[in-house]
Amino acid sequence: MLTIERGRWLALAVVGAGAVALPYMVDSFYVNMATQALYLGLFALSINLIAGYGGMVTLGQAGISGIAGYTLGIAATQFGMSLGPALVVGFLATIVVAVVFGALAVRTGDVYFLMITLAQGMIIWGIAQRWTTVTGGDNGLRGIDRPGFALEYWKYYYFTLGVVAVCTLLVTLITRSTFGLSLKGIRESEGRMRPLGYNVTLHKFWAFTIAGAVAAIAGLLLAMFNQFVSPAAVHVKASADGLLMSILGGMGTIAGAFVGSSLFVVVTNYVSGYFDRWPTLLGLIFVLTILFAQDGIVGAWNRLVWAPLLRRRGRELEAERTVVGVGGPLARGQPVPASTSNVDRGGERAPVPVGGSPASNAIEDKVDREA
Amino acid sequence: MQLKPVEKEVRVRATRTRRQAIVGLVGVIAIFAAACQAPGEEESGESEGPITVGVLTPTTGTVAAAGTDMLNGWNLYWELNGDEVAGRTIESIHEDTAGDPQTGLQKARKLVDQDNVQVTVGPLLANVGYAIAEYLETQPDVIGLNPVASADDLSQRTPVENFVRTGGWQSSTPHHVAGDWAFDQGYERVITLCQDYAFGHEVCGGFTNTFTDRGGTIVKKLWAPLGSSDYSSYLAQINPGQADAVFMLTVGADSGRVIKQWEDFGLKGEIPLIAGETTLEQSLLRAMGDEAVGLQSFGHYAEGRDSSATQDFVEAYQEEYDDVPSYYSCALYTGAQWFAQAVEDAEGDLSDTQAFLDTLRSVELEDSCFGPMALDEHGGTIMNVYLREVEKDEEGRLVNRPIEEFNDVSQFYWYDPEAFLDQPVYSREYLGEDWPTSCDAFAEDCPLEE
Numbered sequence: 058m059l060t061i062e063r064g065r066w067l068a069l070a071v072v073g074a075g076a077v078a079l080p081y082m083v084d085s086f087y088v089n090m091a092t093q094a095l096y097l098g099l100f101a102l103s104i105n106l107i108a109g110y111g112g113m114v115t116l117g118q119a120g121i122s123g124i125a126g127y128t129l130g131i132a133a134t135q136f137g138m139s140l141g142p143a144l145v146v147g148f149l150a151t152i153v154v155a156v157v158f159g160a161l162a163v164r165t166g167d168v169y170f171l172m173i174t175l176a177q178g179m180i181i182w183g184i185a186q187r188w189t190t191v192t193g194g195d196n197g198l199r200g201i202d203r204p205g206f207a208l209e210y211w212k213y214y215y216f217t218l219g220v221v222a223v224c225t226l227l228v229t230l231i232t233r234s235t236f237g238l239s240l241k242g243i244r245e246s247e248g249r250m251r252p253l254g255y256n257v258t259l260h261k262f263w264a265f266t267i268a269g270a271v272a273a274i275a276g277l278l279l280a281m282f283n284q285f286v287s288p289a290a291v292h293v294k295a296s297a298d299g300l301l302m303s304i305l306g307g308m309g310t311i312a313g314a315f316v317g318s319s320l321f322v323v324v325t326n327y328v329s330g331y332f333d334r335w336p337t338l339l340g341l342i343f344v345l346t347i348l349f350a351q352d353g354i355v356g357a358w359n360r361l362v363w364a365p366l367l368r369r370r371g372r373e374l375e376a377e378r379t380v381v382g383v384g385g386p387l388a389r390g391q392p393v394p395a396s397t398s399n400v401d402r403g404g405e406r407a408p409v410p411v412g413g414s415p416a417s418n419a420i421e422d423k424v425d426r427e428a
Numbered sequence: 429m430q431l432k433p434v435e436k437e438v439r440v441r442a443t444r445t446r447r448q449a450i451v452g453l454v455g456v457i458a459i460f461a462a463a464c465q466a467p468g469e470e471e472s473g474e475s476e477g478p479i480t481v482g483v484l485t486p487t488t489g490t491v492a493a494a495g496t497d498m499l500n501g502w503n504l505y506w507e508l509n510g511d512e513v514a515g516r517t518i519e520s521i522h523e524d525t526a527g528d529p530q531t532g533l534q535k536a537r538k539l540v541d542q543d544n545v546q547v548t549v550g551p552l553l554a555n556v557g558y559a560i561a562e563y564l565e566t567q568p569d570v571i572g573l574n575p576v577a578s579a580d581d582l583s584q585r586t587p588v589e590n591f592v593r594t595g596g597w598q599s600s601t602p603h604h605v606a607g608d609w610a611f612d613q614g615y616e617r618v619i620t621l622c623q624d625y626a627f628g629h630e631v632c633g634g635f636t637n638t639f640t641d642r643g644g645t646i647v648k649k650l651w652a653p654l655g656s657s658d659y660s661s662y663l664a665q666i667n668p669g670q671a672d673a674v675f676m677l678t679v680g681a682d683s684g685r686v687i688k689q690w691e692d693f694g695l696k697g698e699i700p701l702i703a704g705e706t707t708l709e710q711s712l713l714r715a716m717g718d719e720a721v722g723l724q725s726f727g728h729y730a731e732g733r734d735s736s737a738t739q740d741f742v743e744a745y746q747e748e749y750d751d752v753p754s755y756y757s758c759a760l761y762t763g764a765q766w767f768a769q770a771v772e773d774a775e776g777d778l779s780d781t782q783a784f785l786d787t788l789r790s791v792e793l794e795d796s797c798f799g800p801m802a803l804d805e806h807g808g809t810i811m812n813v814y815l816r817e818v819e820k821d822e823e824g825r826l827v828n829r830p831i832e833e834f835n836d837v838s839q840f841y842w843y844d845p846e847a848f849l850d851q852p853v854y855s856r857e858y859l860g861e862d863w864p865t866s867c868d869a870f871a872e873d874c875p876l877e878e
Contacts, residue, residue, distance in 0.1 A: 086542035093534065186625060189855035195626035196579055197529060197555050199562045199586070210541075285562045287529045287555045326534050329524055336488050336526075 098315035100275035109309035112244030117178030123291030126280030130198035155269025197287025307353025482539030484550030501757030505764035514776030575763030583808035595762030600634030604841035607638030633854020677704030711754035729755035732829035808839035
């Protein structure tokens with residue numbers, strides 16, 4: 058029988074199998090597009106981590122991500138380092154910058170946070186643009202190598218897929234940990250979390266640093282993919298694009314980052330070949346998303362398809378649990394209408410209200426439904 | 429067997445976890461297994477049938493106007509001359525780079541991978557050019573025509589074998605002439621005002637290098653970021669008593685603003701202005717008024733040039749698109765002319781990329797809308813440079829009329845190529861002011877004062 062749980066895993070398995078089989082099904086152009094969608098998705102995910110989960114909207118993430126690419130480029134071309142150490146240096150340098158920037162930015166909130174991160178991103182851009190002798194200025198840095206085992210487009214795709222999969226898994230675990238939950242709490246109400254004893258600033262700082270690490274990996278993947286890095290990669294437009302992807306896909310969701318980046322990549326790379334006004338199209342999609350699905354594509358999917366399904370399934374489960382008697386007072390094997398059940402929605406605990414009357418049950422059920 | 433409820437729950441969970449682990453494991457194995465075997469390979473170029481050319485110009489974004497001019501120039505050539513060369517049809521596919529290196533790169537990949545183009549032409553901006561050059565280096569079977577992106581190092585310190593300047597130029601070349609010429613006019617102290625990014629650095633470096641060789645001094649260097657909305661703070665620093673002339677290089681919409689303010693500040697007529705190629709470019713003159721009339725600039729294109737190659741092109745372009753063509757249009761038109769000539773010379777055979785690249789480099793245009801053009805052994809363009817003055821024509825439009833012509837200008841100007849290439853590329857930190865110190869660096873007569 059196809060249960061919801063199984064369906065979910067099946068869907069993930071199909072997406073996974075599709076991702077693995079992709080280079081054998083389509084030509085290199087689409088594989089390169091997929092590679093791009095993957096590292097851009099990871100970049101959007103890093104924004105999602107602070108903006109979607111932490112409630113801090115940033116406009117400087119491309120600057121942080123670009124530090125990784127630039128450090129890699131500078132280490133490789135100016136200091137002649139081999140790729141391995143250069144990657145490590147690039148990653149560590151980004152962490153250092155993220156720590157410094159984070160320490161500055163997390164003291165503020167809302168629009169002030171936005172302004173500070175914007176300024177930070179512009180600082181990086183300014184350095185990239187002006188410090189010509191080191192960064193190559195507007196002409197950018199050429200000559201960044203790909204790893205020896207991932208030179209061809211399809212090998213690089215698998216390499217990216219592997220790295221992105223691992224990072225996504227880690228981010229998923231982080232968002233589901235107590236840290237991730239308290240971060241969501243901070244997003245919902247900083248003022249409540251503080252009196253509860255949470256160190257709000259420290260949580261924000263860690264979120265910023267972790268997001269910086271994720272952005273660093275995305276930046277390294279981008280630099281190696283293009284074998285080139287230029288100020289355009291750290292410009293505020295790149296940050297805004299990342300934020301756009303994150304919002305399009307759905308803030309505060311893992312899958313949303315990748316849905317958003319895929320949509321973005323398809324419009325900029327594929328649709329633009331057939332339709333001259335593709336920036337308008339992108340803008341239109343964005344406006345429509347904001348108007349009709351503020352929670353993004355994945356958010357809308359969850360709301361309109363997933364949640365009703367769960368709700369219906371939840372009732373069935375409820376009935377089943379009651380039947381098999383998880384702490385229920387009722388006799389085994391007797392069918393019980395769901396509406397009379399007191400079983401908690403989560404199904405883990407099943408408290409039976411003391412002295413629960415049919416009337417109060419009915420009220421509870423009504424409240425449940427409205428919620 | 430009937431299970432106790434709790435046991436059943438536990439079992440279900442255990443099975444689920446195991447199943448998840450298996451799915452994950454299979455996924456990882458699949459990635460490794462798939463990564464071991466290559467997907468199908470592609471075939472390379474042919475020697476008959478149509479030749480597909482991928483045209484990379486920005487038609488959206490901040491440089492969209494110039495990008496459209498480029499596309500028009502390219503299309504105009506094939507319209508006027510027919511799209512069949514040496515028995516092969518030239519087919520063009522346009523892609524929009526949006527003036528962004530990332531997008532440009534992706535579009536170049538798209539053209540090569542999906543459309544199987546054998547030739548690309550474009551782009552406009554130097555940083556997009558570098559990104560595409562880097563990519564073409566990994567695609568030795570693709571021929572890149574580069575008529576616009578003018579970054580010096582593309583034909584100096586880091587040339588790319590299959591990215592050829594076909595009707596292109598180097599940022600510093602016309603401005604080497606300008607520096608030399610300025611000293612001839614008796615200017616000894618000059619203030620420079622240049623756009624603060626790679627192209628501006630290279631242009632200002634070109635002027636500064638030759639001007640200081642002659643004994644001139646740069647008394648003040650002003651750098652304006654790209655996209656400055658107000659030039660008053662820069663112009664206020666220009667004191668006519670302090671210098672004999674001003675050298676200025678701006679790009680895009682900045683030019684319109686600075687030229688307007690130049691007049692508003694009363695500097696026009698007060699102190700001579702020597703402008704760089706893009707400051708008084710035709711695509712910008714369209715939006716300028718009387719403030720630009722009479723101003724002089726250096727460039728490798730002059731739409732008012734009195735030669736049939738230029739005038740025929742200008743007339744045909746006007747008829748087709750109702751505008752005086754800019755250098756961007758002329759560049760792609762010339763790029764097409766250059767390419768057609770090479771295909772003709774190779775008798776339509778592009779199967780050997782290396783051989784065709786040699787043919788492409790040996791092309792010499794006796795005349796084009798730019799004037800005569802050829803490549804030196806480093807891949808740099810040897811071309812005409814014009815001192816131009818903005819005039820109003822009979823129809824009230826502003827055009828650049830050449831008042832002095834310099835022939836066969838090399839990218840090394842009067843320097844010895846080897847000594848020249850020992851310098852770093854011009855940047856904000858290095859403008860060649862104190863270089864060279866000895867006469868050994870010169871190929872011809874030494875202009876240094878002993």
